[in-house]
Amino acid sequence: MRFFHFSEEPYPDAWGAERSSLRITIPNELCDPDVAHRLYHRYIDEWVLADELGYEIMLNEHHSTATCLTSSASLILSILARLTKRARLLVLGVPVGNRPDPIRVAEEMAMIDVISKGRLEFGMIKGVPYDIEPANSNAVSLMPRFWEAHDLIIKAMTTTTGPFNFEGDYFHYRNINIWPRPYQQPRPPIWVSTATPANAVEIGERGHVMASFMGGIAETVKLHKAYAQGYQAAGHGSKVPVDRFAYLAMSGVARNEAEGRRRCDLIADYLRTNAKVADPFNKPPGYFSVEAAMRSARSPNPGAFRTLFTPKGRPVELSTASLDDFIECGIAFAGTPDQVFNQICAFTDGIGGLGNMLLMAQGGHLGPEDTADSMRLFAEEVMPRLRNRQAQAQFFEAA
Amino acid sequence: MGEEAIEFEVDGSKLSVAISGQGRNILYLSAGLWFVDDSAFAQRLTAHGRVILPIAPGFGPGAVNRRWNSVDDIAYLYLDLIDRLKLSNVALVGASFGGWVAAQMAIKSCASFSSITLIDPVGVKVGDRFARDIADxxxxxxxxxRARAYADPSIFEADIKKxxxxxxxxxxxxxxxxxxxxWSPFMHDPKLLSRVRRICAPTQFIWGAQDRIVTPDYGRAYASHIAGASFTLIDKAGHAPQVEQPQAVLDAFISFADAYR
Incomplete structure (x- = not known):
C-alpha cells in the first residue's frame, strides 16, 4: 500500500461562521497576500517533509475559494518536482473538461514528468459542481468533453513521430506535437476520480487508477464493483489489482487519543465547510442527471452537497457532523497510532483491499507543528505495519 | 393541449409538436424557462387560430443529440417543421428563449411568416462588454x-412540495x-444583432414593464435594429407578460396579427 500526503492549502482565516459562502462569491479582499505567501511556503514545506518521511504526494485544485489556495495544481507540482527527491507526485487532478486547451495540459504534465524524472501520477477529474462557474464551463456537455480531452491528451503524450491532426466535437488542432515528451514511457500513470458507478465502469474499461473520496465502506465497494465490471468487460481480467484503487480520508495521529482526535477534528472542518457555497452554484445545470436533480429537489435538504450514511444507515449531515460520525463512516482515522492502524485495517478489509491510501493530514486550522508531528507518527508507527501486513488483499474480486 | 400530436426525429433529436385549434397558423415558441410556465397562454391562443406548439429537443423527455448546442440547431429544426407541415402565412410568436429561436429563424427566411411577435426575447448583446444585459x-x-422575473412573484408556485x-x-x-x-455566450448570439436587419416580416415587440431579466431598454435597443418594428409595453408584468397579463398580450398580438394576416 502506498500513502499520499494531501492538503488543499486552505486559507481558514476567511472561514468566519458568518460567511454563508466560501466559494465563488467571497471577495478576495479577504485574502491577505502576505498571509497567503506564508501559507504557500508552509504547505510546500509539508509536502517536502512528506517526501522525506516516505509518503507520496497528492494535490488538487479549486477556484475562487478560501478553502483551497491551489488554483493551479501545475504550478505547485512544478515547484515540488524540483524540491522533492523520491515521492510520486499525484495531481488529482486536472479538471480537463473545464480546460479550454487540453494540449497545454499535456505539455505542462510532460514537463513536470521530465523535471521530476518520471514521478508524475496524472489525475484527470470531472471537477466539483462549484468549479463549473469559475471556468464558465458548460456542465451539460462536461463528461463527453472530459473524455474527448482525456483521449486527446493521451494521444499527444504518446505520439512521438511528429504532428497529428485532431478535429473533435469540442477541440480542434492541426499540428499537435508536444515537446518534451513524458519521462515515463509511453506515458505517466493515469488516475480518474469518481463518485458514481456509471463513471467507475468507464474508468475500469480503461484500466486507469480510480480514486474515490470519503464515501465510506458501502459507497466505495459499489464503486469498486462497477470498476471491476468495466475492467472485466474490456478484457483486463476478472481480478482487479488493488493498486487500481485509491481512497481519500482524513487522518490525525498523536501519542494520546485525545490529541489525535483534536487534530483530526480540526481537519474535519474541511468537510464541514465544503458545501458552504452560494445558492445556486452548488447545482449547475446539467452537472447532475435529470433524475438526480429531481430527487435532490424533493429531498429534505435540497441544498446539501452530499449526505453520508453510517454503516448502519444513519444519515450524517456534513456541515454539522461530529468527528465520531466521520470515524463511524470510515472517512476519518484518528487517535493513537494503534487506533489509526486498526481503523484503517477495518476499512481496507471492509472494502476488499486498497492499493493507495490518500491521507488528508492537514486541513482547516491544523497548524504546522501539529501537522508535522501527526505526519511523522503515522509514517513511523502506522505506515510500516500496514505495508508489512500479510492479510492485505492483492486483488479485488467483484464476486 | 393538443387535438393532434406529431413527433419526428432529425439527427438523433426528437421533436414533439402539439397542434390545436382552427384558422390561421400560429407558431408559438414557448419561453422555455424553468421559472415560467406559459402553457395556459398557448391554450388561450387556440381560440384564435391553429396553434402549433413545438417542444424543443432537451426540453421534453425525448432524445436529444449530445452534439446539439446552439439555438441554430432548434431554428433549423423548426424550419424543417414548417416545410413538413407545409405552413404558410404563419403568425410567429416567441417568448424569451423562444423569442431568440424565432429571431434565429427569421434572419434565415421570413417567407413563411405573415407577422412576428416577440415577447421579452433574449438573444442579442446590446451593452458594452462589462454590462450584464441578461440577468444571470x-x-x-x-x-x-422570481422578484426579477415577475411584477408579482406570487404568481409562480415556488414550493416544490406543491x-x-x-x-x-x-x-x-x-x-x-x-x-x-x-450557456456561453450567455443567452445570446453575438452576431444576431447585426443580422436582425434581414427580418422583413412585420415585427412587434411586447415587453413587460417590470422585467428585470431583460429590461425594456434592452427591448427597445433590440427593436431598433429591425426596420419598422413596433414596441408595446405591458404594465404590471415582468419577464413573462403572457403569464401575468395574458389578456393584454393577447389583445396586442391579435390586433397586430390581424393587421398583417
Missing part, C-alpha cells in the same frame, strides 16, 4: 430570480436544456 438567472437565488412530478420534470429539464443551447 443561473446565478440568482430563487427568491431574487407541484406535480410532471411540472418538476419540466423545470429540471428546461433548466438543463437552456444551458445546453445558451
Amino acid at each position: 438567472f443561473y446565478g440568482l437565488p430563487d427568491v431574487e430570480l 407541484i406535480s412530478d410532471d411540472e418538476l420534470g419540466r423545470r429540471v429539464r428546461s433548466r438543463e436544456a437552456l444551458a445546453r443551447y445558451g
Whole structure:
C-alpha cells in the first residue's frame, strides 16, 4: 500500500461562521497576500517533509475559494518536482473538461514528468459542481468533453513521430506535437476520480487508477464493483489489482487519543465547510442527471452537497457532523497510532483491499507543528505495519 | 393541449409538436424557462387560430443529440417543421428563449411568416462588454430570480412540495436544456444583432414593464435594429407578460396579427 500526503492549502482565516459562502462569491479582499505567501511556503514545506518521511504526494485544485489556495495544481507540482527527491507526485487532478486547451495540459504534465524524472501520477477529474462557474464551463456537455480531452491528451503524450491532426466535437488542432515528451514511457500513470458507478465502469474499461473520496465502506465497494465490471468487460481480467484503487480520508495521529482526535477534528472542518457555497452554484445545470436533480429537489435538504450514511444507515449531515460520525463512516482515522492502524485495517478489509491510501493530514486550522508531528507518527508507527501486513488483499474480486 | 400530436426525429433529436385549434397558423415558441410556465397562454391562443406548439429537443423527455448546442440547431429544426407541415402565412410568436429561436429563424427566411411577435426575447448583446444585459438567472437565488422575473412573484408556485412530478420534470429539464443551447455566450448570439436587419416580416415587440431579466431598454435597443418594428409595453408584468397579463398580450398580438394576416 502506498500513502499520499494531501492538503488543499486552505486559507481558514476567511472561514468566519458568518460567511454563508466560501466559494465563488467571497471577495478576495479577504485574502491577505502576505498571509497567503506564508501559507504557500508552509504547505510546500509539508509536502517536502512528506517526501522525506516516505509518503507520496497528492494535490488538487479549486477556484475562487478560501478553502483551497491551489488554483493551479501545475504550478505547485512544478515547484515540488524540483524540491522533492523520491515521492510520486499525484495531481488529482486536472479538471480537463473545464480546460479550454487540453494540449497545454499535456505539455505542462510532460514537463513536470521530465523535471521530476518520471514521478508524475496524472489525475484527470470531472471537477466539483462549484468549479463549473469559475471556468464558465458548460456542465451539460462536461463528461463527453472530459473524455474527448482525456483521449486527446493521451494521444499527444504518446505520439512521438511528429504532428497529428485532431478535429473533435469540442477541440480542434492541426499540428499537435508536444515537446518534451513524458519521462515515463509511453506515458505517466493515469488516475480518474469518481463518485458514481456509471463513471467507475468507464474508468475500469480503461484500466486507469480510480480514486474515490470519503464515501465510506458501502459507497466505495459499489464503486469498486462497477470498476471491476468495466475492467472485466474490456478484457483486463476478472481480478482487479488493488493498486487500481485509491481512497481519500482524513487522518490525525498523536501519542494520546485525545490529541489525535483534536487534530483530526480540526481537519474535519474541511468537510464541514465544503458545501458552504452560494445558492445556486452548488447545482449547475446539467452537472447532475435529470433524475438526480429531481430527487435532490424533493429531498429534505435540497441544498446539501452530499449526505453520508453510517454503516448502519444513519444519515450524517456534513456541515454539522461530529468527528465520531466521520470515524463511524470510515472517512476519518484518528487517535493513537494503534487506533489509526486498526481503523484503517477495518476499512481496507471492509472494502476488499486498497492499493493507495490518500491521507488528508492537514486541513482547516491544523497548524504546522501539529501537522508535522501527526505526519511523522503515522509514517513511523502506522505506515510500516500496514505495508508489512500479510492479510492485505492483492486483488479485488467483484464476486 | 393538443387535438393532434406529431413527433419526428432529425439527427438523433426528437421533436414533439402539439397542434390545436382552427384558422390561421400560429407558431408559438414557448419561453422555455424553468421559472415560467406559459402553457395556459398557448391554450388561450387556440381560440384564435391553429396553434402549433413545438417542444424543443432537451426540453421534453425525448432524445436529444449530445452534439446539439446552439439555438441554430432548434431554428433549423423548426424550419424543417414548417416545410413538413407545409405552413404558410404563419403568425410567429416567441417568448424569451423562444423569442431568440424565432429571431434565429427569421434572419434565415421570413417567407413563411405573415407577422412576428416577440415577447421579452433574449438573444442579442446590446451593452458594452462589462454590462450584464441578461440577468444571470443561473446565478440568482430563487427568491431574487422570481422578484426579477415577475411584477408579482406570487404568481409562480415556488414550493416544490406543491407541484406535480410532471411540472418538476419540466423545470429540471428546461433548466438543463437552456444551458445546453445558451450557456456561453450567455443567452445570446453575438452576431444576431447585426443580422436582425434581414427580418422583413412585420415585427412587434411586447415587453413587460417590470422585467428585470431583460429590461425594456434592452427591448427597445433590440427593436431598433429591425426596420419598422413596433414596441408595446405591458404594465404590471415582468419577464413573462403572457403569464401575468395574458389578456393584454393577447389583445396586442391579435390586433397586430390581424393587421398583417
